[in-house]
Amino acid sequence: MKRFTLRGPVAAAPRCVAFVAAVVLCLLSAPVSAQVLAVLSDDSAGYKAVVDELRAGLQPLRDGSVPVESRRIDSVVAARVADIDAARWSSYELVVTVGLAAAQATTPRLNALPGAPPLLCLLIPRQGFLKLPLPESAARRASAVFIDQPLSRQLDLLRLALPERLRVGVILGPSSKELGDELRGEASKRGLAIASAPVSERADIYPVLQTLIPESDLLLLLPDPVAINADTVYGLLLTTYRAGVPVIGFSEGLLNAGALVSLFSTAQQQGRQGADIARRVLAHEGALPAAQYPRYFSVRVNASVARSLGLHVPPQEELQTALSARAIEAVPGEADQAAPRRQP
């Protein structure tokens, strides 16, 4: 990435030293064609962080310990996917998309190509991945690391962090409502009761909270652009706090805003898991694995909120260790959509 950004401005610079350096860089990089194409939804920091981590994860292959030549990653923003011609697509060994929009832009292009490279989607919600228009043949060559945490892990966290609080309030918006049944099933396995309330538009959230809060010992947030967004988070955190109901979030942003605990995967963690998969694919060591939930994740506790609410939450490291030790149960429906690649 750095080499690309350097070449333009530096070559244009009048000073010879810079020019010489640029030529050397070009010569160094010229013989190696990129083997991975990263398509980013946009070029903001979060997406770049995934690519940086992916690049770092592929770096050890250069050591010689693994018999694969050095890897170069081309990056494009999803909007420029149309500029890439069929021959160039086919020149890559792996296409990694970062973000939902990138996956949505890339999928039709790969579908149209015979012998297209395998696709690995990072930073994508499970729901978005399952809805990608992947035909049977392409589906076998597509996988993902979801940005969402499995419900089982989220509910395990509740049991570990707040074992006395068994009534779990959940707001189900248009996107999260399809998780309702699965959530209830997972909750009953753990002795938790779900109090859910549907929300179909933003303005509904306050009346819904007024009825949901008295029925809940805690509120579990499930990602949904209608229910949980910059407009609703303020009132949601304020009214639950005033009622003494702690909130469990799914992002670092929610934690900083006032959630008691958040469980999430950072962009770096997504990149790291993507690199683990990419390494195996590029080394032809194994098949493209099935779409999977994050293996790397973070648990963070908002100590000020915990103290204020008088809650004794175990240290975040302890929660994270305990959760990491648990195996993720397979989620029905995934195997069909994202079967592992059968042939190298």
Next chain:
Amino acid sequence: MLQARIASIACALCAMSGIGPAVAQELSEREFLAEFPTVLSASRLRQNASETPQPVSVIDQEMIRASGAREFAELFRLVPGFTVSYVTYVKGLQPIVSYHGLGREFFSRLQVMIDGRSINNSTLGGVDWSEFPFTPDDIDRIEVVRGPSNATHGIGAFLATINFITKHALQERGAQASISVGDSGIRDGAVRFGGGSEGFDYRLVAGHREDAGFADVTDSRRRNFASARADWRVGPSDTLMLQAGATNGENAVGTNPLIDPRRDAQLSTSYAQVKWDHSFDPGNNIYVQAYYYYFSLTDLYSISLPQLSDGSLAVIDSGSLARRADLEIQQNLDAGANLRWVWGASVREDRTEVPSLYAGARPLNVQRLFGHVEWRVADDWLANIGAMIENNSLTGTDVAPQLALNWQLTPDQTLRFNVTRALRTPTVIENQGQFAVGAPGTPRAGPSGDLLPENVISREISYVAQWPEQHATLDVKLFDDNVRNLIDLIGTRDNPGATFPKNAVNGDSAREIGIEGQFVWRPTTATLLSLSAAYLNIDSDDNLDNYSRSAPRTTLHLLASHRFADTWDASVNIHHQGAFRASGYSEPQRALWRVDTRVAKQFPFARGEGEVAASIENLFDERYTEYRHDDIASRRVWLTFSFRTPR
């Protein structure tokens, strides 16, 4: 098709303005990566009971409802150490709330705030308990700091501080209406509407309160009130709270046809408040608050006096006027994991007019600077160290420091040691009142102007235990408070021989020793129990007033409430207090037991939610007397019907 086109045009318009439904409705990674401004910033987070430097009793919405209280002052019977009483005096019927005695008909050395706005009347220092421009339903919670706390709660936080926290405008949406009718002329009604969009939320309340006061006493009250609160998210890190309200009405007064004829005194109040809050980051925020409070009592009447031989009438003006303007800034700052700072400053101006007591009093200007630090010395030791420096135009500069150490014995048990010094600045009347009792024209004389602030040194040890799994908390406080430089008038009831004019002097002290505690238990989500008890001994020379008997030696209060079948609420309050005689013009009040009860039933009504409630105050019709022998309590029953639109 047409609809689709309209929708797409609407979306395009929204996209241009950057608002509304144009924000993606499809779940993407953006929901996971979004950054939000800090909602629960340091200033919005309250300290847990085990970390406060002093015992704080919380009266929440559930307790407010279960108490059945129609009168705001009644709520403080729930809090250990508090005494609630009533007096029919110059302004008509007035509730009196005091903590650890030393209170009289005008004031009781407490600080009372609504959303951080002091409502103590600047003429006499008391609280206009009948002038709240909203109903108990508008309160989110009441925090009662039991003990002196100038360093954290500012000017006037002398024996205790009460802070009413009203509901955020987001907390109630839709329309509500309620009406109450009952004994002793109770006729109350209120309507409320809450709404908002795009980060601007508001609530409007308007209502009427009316009752006939005590039987056979001229002390009926009528009030109209209205208030508005808006909470506006100006930007990602900035919020603005705006409030305004007013009350207007009459109190019937008059105890003697010759010198104090029956009449209506007109009372009105208004206020406006604006508070801007800015978060720099989760551990650093600042607020600036300004408010204005106006109080007026119009009470002009004429009497005939034997001294006026020509038969003309003497005109008496018992009115008063008070205006307060206050500006405050405060910063909350986390300096590392173990250190949290709060500092701030405020300026205040109190202007008063009391024609019967003085003409053209100087305004009282007060500046204060305060700061405290919460320092986690070790995992199980927390220190709260703070001080307020107050400078005022009447008594000069003084310092009120505080030091508290909280020792966490176990995760759920804390032992706390607290030493505090606090001040009470003399009121304008104490400082400049020119007391002339007798015929108009009697020469007036003011105090010599050398009054010192009252001060208290409080030493306390308290214990806080929480049983989170049982939803129970216990706090017990042992205290030894030395109150000095008590201000009173020379020549009060106990010294009838004193010659007028009277003078205010620093002439007494009192030592208060005792133990008090509160146990609150919610065994199920439908059940609430709250038990408060207090024992208090006051030792005073009683040079100027009967301070040593100014509070009941024992008080006891039990509140029990339960919700049946999800639609019935029943609660009972059992209250006991020992005999006492408040300071000032009070007569002795005997020991009493009182039982209050409330039953309510909710039901669907007109597609919304209706509730009918019956409240009975003084169920067994105990005939005890309040401040005056003719203010005799009796049973009162009222019915309330309320309705809220579908949410």
